[in-house]
Amino acid sequence: MYHVKEAFYTLQGEGGQAGRASVFCRFSGCNLWSGREQDRASAACTFCDTDFLGTDGQNGGRFATAEALAAHLTALWPDQDGPSVKGATPYVVFTGGEPLLQLDEALIQAMQARGFEVAVETNGTLPAPPGIDWLCVSPKGASALTITAGNELKLVYPQPEAPPERFARLDFDHFFLQPMDTGASGRRTRPADDAIAATTTDTMAASVAYCLAHPGWRLSLQTHKITGID
Numbered sequence: 001m002y003h004v005k006e007a008f009y010t011l012q013g014e015g016g017q018a019g020r021a022s023v024f025c026r027f028s029g030c031n032l033w034s035g036r037e038q039d040r041a042s043a044a045c046t047f048c049d050t051d052f053l054g055t056d057g058q059n060g061g062r063f064a065t066a067e068a069l070a071a072h073l074t075a076l077w078p079d080q081d082g083p084s085v086k087g088a089t090p091y092v093v094f095t096g097g098e099p100l101l102q103l104d105e106a107l108i109q110a111m112q113a114r115g116f117e118v119a120v121e122t123n124g125t126l127p128a129p130p131g132i133d134w135l136c137v138s139p140k141g142a143s144a145l146t147i148t149a150g151n152e153l154k155l156v157y158p159q160p161e162a163p164p165e166r167f168a169r170l171d172f173d174h175f176f177l178q179p180m181d182t183g184a185s186g187r188r189t190r191p192a193d194d195a196i197a198a199t200t201t202d203t204m205a206a207s208v209a210y211c212l213a214h215p216g217w218r219l220s221l222q223t224h225k226i227t228g229i230d
């Protein structure tokens with residue numbers, strides 16, 4: 001049984017595929033935080049900007065088979081009203097919560113059989129099934145990485161326990177710093193973090209400074225928040 005918090009059609013907001021039309025499938029649950037505010041300060045990941053509890057979101061629900069979920073997600077891709085640009089392949093992004101608690105090879109293959117490229121946003125602590133077309137790993141605090149290779153490493157910055165130098169030699173094609181959203185949705189509760197950057201303006205400035213000082217790292221802005229698309 002797959003548990004899905006929500007699913008929606010939008011533009012990928014972050015990283016190397018930013019701006020690309022995408023179906024998002026947000027799985028319920030995470031291995032680094034319960035999702036309850038009272039547990040945030042003591043969690044392994046403290047700054048999450050996402051509600052991933054339950055199955056009550058837009059197009060959310062419980063799906064018994066890979067085929068059933070794949071059909072549900074495929075229906076969110078728009079009907080083309082004319083010829084599209086070259087290379088306009090349908091795209092699905094599995095996120096969460098932590099998608100690697102639930103994503104399996106059967107679901108990847110079911111989406112690919114429907115013509116989709118399959119992307120994953122993961123914290124990198126769990127093994128990935130084979131066949132993923134675009135793998136984004138976003139390390140969290142002191143948590144050890146199980147996945148040390150992929151298409152992009154997208155580090156939320158700054159994190160006292162996860163400095164960029166820890167990841168710079170790993171086998172990724174792209175390295176991004178994404179300013180930590182410290183506002184209403186992305187919250188931090190530890191005073192130690194607040195001493196480093198109190199506002200998103202600070203995390204933005206710190207990310208820009210790091211990228212300028214360390215060529216190779218690129219800035220990833222959460223463009224869906226800037227545009228207000230979701």
Ligand SMILES: C[S@@+](CC[C@H](N)C(=O)[O-])C[C@H]1O[C@@H](n2cnc3c(N)ncnc32)[C@H](O)[C@@H]1O
Pocket residue numbers: 030047048049050095096097098099121122123124137138154156178179180181182185186187
């Ligand atoms: C909500 S997570 C879900 C996927 C997976 N659990 C992970 O952490 O990568 C999706 C993306 O949002 C990023 N993210 C979460 N909270 C954020 C925040 N407060 N500011 C900036 N990015 C954040 C994560 O690092 C990840 O790249």
Ligand SMILES: Nc1nc2[nH]cc(C(=O)O)c2c(=O)[nH]1
Pocket residue numbers: 010011012013014050095096121224230
């Ligand atoms: N538009 C949009 N792009 C995103 N890229 C990664 C997201 C996520 O929550 O995993 C996300 C999201 O929530 N919305």
Ligand code: SF4
Pocket residue numbers: 030031032033045046047048049050052096097098123140
């Ligand atoms: S950012 Fe990812 S790893 Fe951290 S609590 Fe949210 S879903 Fe879990």
Ligand SMILES: [Mg+2]
Pocket residue numbers: 049050
């Ligand atoms: Mg998000």
